[in-house]
Amino acid sequence: MSVTVELTYDMSKVLGTETFEVEGVATVEDIIRRTREQFGAKGEEFEKLTRVTAIAVNGVLVNYRRGLKTAVSDGDTVGFVKASAGG
Amino acid sequence: MIKGYAGRVLEVDLATQTYEFKPLDESIARQYIGGKGYGTRLLYDTTPAGIDPLGPDNPLIFATGPLNGSVAPQSNRFAVVCKSPLTGGIGNAACGGAFAYGMKRAGIDILVVKHQSERPVRLDIDGDKSEVKFLDASDLWGKGTYETQEILGKRKYNAVIGPAGENKVLYAGIVSNERIAARTGVGAVMGSKRLKAVSATGSRKLEMDDEEAFKKYTAFIRDHFRDHPMLGDRLKRCGTAGIVSTTNARNILPTHNFKYGKFKDAMKISGDWMEDHELVGVKSSCMHCPVTTCGRDVNVEGVGRVKGPEYETVSLMGSNLDIGNLKNVSEWNYLADDMGMDTISLGAVLGFAMELQERGMFNAGLTFGDPTGVSEMIKDIAHRRGVGNELAQGTKRMSEKFGGIEFAPHVKGLELSAYDPRGSYAQGVEYATTNRGGCHVQGASMYLESVGPLTINPQSLKLKAEIPVIQQNLACAINSMVLCIFTTYGIIPKAIHEMSPNSWKYKLMATAFENSGPLMRWAMSIKGKPMLWFEKWLTYVTGTTFSSGHLQEIGARIFNLERMYNLREGISPAQDTLPDRILYEPTFKGMTSGHPLDKLLPKYYKIRGWDSNGIPKKSTLEKLQVAI
DSSP: OEEEEEOOHHHHHHHTOSEEEEESOOBHHHHHHHHHHHHHHHHHHHHHHHTTSEEEETTEEGGGTTGGGOBOOTTOEEEEEOOOOOO | OOTTOOOEEEEEETTTTEEEEEEOOHHHHHHHOSHHHHHHHHHHHHSOTTOOTTSTTOOEEEEOOTTTTSOOTTOOOEEEEEEOTTTSSEEEEEEOSTHHHHHHHTTOSEEEEESOOSSOEEEEEETTTTEEEEEEOTTTTTOOHHHHHHHHOTTSEEEEOOHHHHTTOTTBOEEETTEEEOGGGHHHHHHHTTEEEEEEEOOOOOOOSSHHHHHHHHHHHHHHHHHOIIIIIIHHHHOGGGGHHHHHHTTOSOBTTTTBSOOTTGGGGSHHHHHHHTBOSSOOOOTTOTTTOOOOEEEETTTEEEEOOOHHHHHHTTGGGTOOOHHHHHHHHHHHHHHTBOHHHHHHHHHHHHHHHHTTSOOOSOBTTBOTTHHHHHHHHHTTOTTHHHHTTOHHHHHHHHSOGGGOOEETTEEOOSOOGGGOHHHHHHHHHOTTSSOSTTTOTHIIIIISSSOOOTTSOTTTTHHHHHHHHHHHHHHHHTOOGGGGGGSSOHHHHTSOTTSHHHHHHHHHHHTOHHHHHHHHHOOOSOOSHHHHHHHHHHSSOOOHHHHHHHHHHHHHHHHHHHHHTTOOGGGSOOOHHHHHOOOSTTOSSSOOHHHHHHHHHHHHTBOTTSOBOHHHHHHTTOOO
């Protein structure tokens, strides 16, 4: 399975990429763990940022589903979301 | 006279070149505050039904509120009210430029410009002398707003139009400094009067009922704003374009003429990207708002340092056109400001034209993802040249002429702003019902369901009829004080911003919020003591108590008056709808349709006290004291 992960700008500066693919994951929690493992020290900094960031699967916050246990499938996009205000 | 008001309405007749200072109507001020509330009341009472918006009988009303001219953050704005040439209904817009300050210093609460001049003219108002000069503006006619303001000078406070207003582009705006009263074509009305500019000066000081309390409290609130994660940090650092990454991740960033909610190059047009790659020098802000400083300056090749694009512009002239280059968007933003045009409508019109081109329905010479020809088209629109003349009419008229009604992104003729309601159901209800059309700042429901720090499920039906009513009422009151809508972003406290969105506490709060419909409506209706800063400011300045309940009532009064105006002008409830694309084309995986407006509108009407056809009931109008 391949899931696309889209990062916030702050995260992208930490990991050096705006987006990447992850395979062999079943939940959002798996993605965070796999990313932390893959990027070493940067991965730890990334994980800290996930604690203050909402997470969406295909645009829908995981809060409205099963939180970090929300399942992901092939072709899904997992996006990290910061609160903002516009005009 | 109530404190906070100068007590004067200035009426100017451009046809006879005469003017008259009249007393402010205190009873209207008490019921409608000022700004668009007072302006709408005047428009309703002094014009018959069916006037031509670009004809001599449509008054152009500049309106301030009792806080304008104070040093309260976000308070330096003016409103413009008229019949909209774009929608045929109520037209209004607000602007953060310094003209509001000029009006109050001149001792003018409301300026009513009537009829039309035979030749280009500008007004020079000296409030101390109570004098108005009608000056020949033929030397300014044809000039952009930047050059016009440069010539008029900084010693006066000015409101000007550019070529778009002069040529009555239906979404032309009125510019003051680097801000614009953009929406509904108020600039076209000014242009129809051949009025190029209005300048105001004076030395009057705002009188307050309790100035000491006001100053002490304002100092406290400035610290609160500075310390606030949204007002003092996020908006300050990344500006409004900082929301691009949020809307993109939530699948509500308008892309390819609102066909999609996600854009592959979103990051490259975000406020974060702008901060690191494009920003130059000090970030700008409206007068007396040093805390938020949401504006930012960029470099435009061939021009130099100018005000950069806001979120609406980077979206509607970026992702909506499949353009992922901030340099392009910045240049087009500058052009639009200089020509004096609403970038929301402009971006939506360009996107619509590109789709018509793509489908072979109209040859605009523009292609999604290709910046070629866009700069020239913006100028052609402003001057109504060639194909630009068609685009100057807006998406509604274009779709009626060339087809594409089902994907023309407007409501009641006003182009949608940059939050796709398929991922923000309350915002969709708000778009469909807001009196001036497809607008987001006359409610901003999306903040509570799609982008803010504490959001409910945007695709659940819960609260999606209640939230727009509460938000629209509050926004009406805020817009009648003529405060910046950003003032409401400070309501959600710091502690919630700092809560982990994935924590059980957050989920508990969101669930409680989602199920709080009746409680929320009751709580907002309480007429008690002022709690929030804008309630306190208004109370300290005027000496009259304002609380949440008072503002909800005043807001509802204004909203219903606007509704009655629209009905009088033939804007029927059938126009409380969304484009077919939004209603029927899904953008979320697993969904089979778009926005469920049909499930929410009946409840919205009921909460509003309207009948099932969307007509305000007599009992509702009586209860709100809306005299018709």
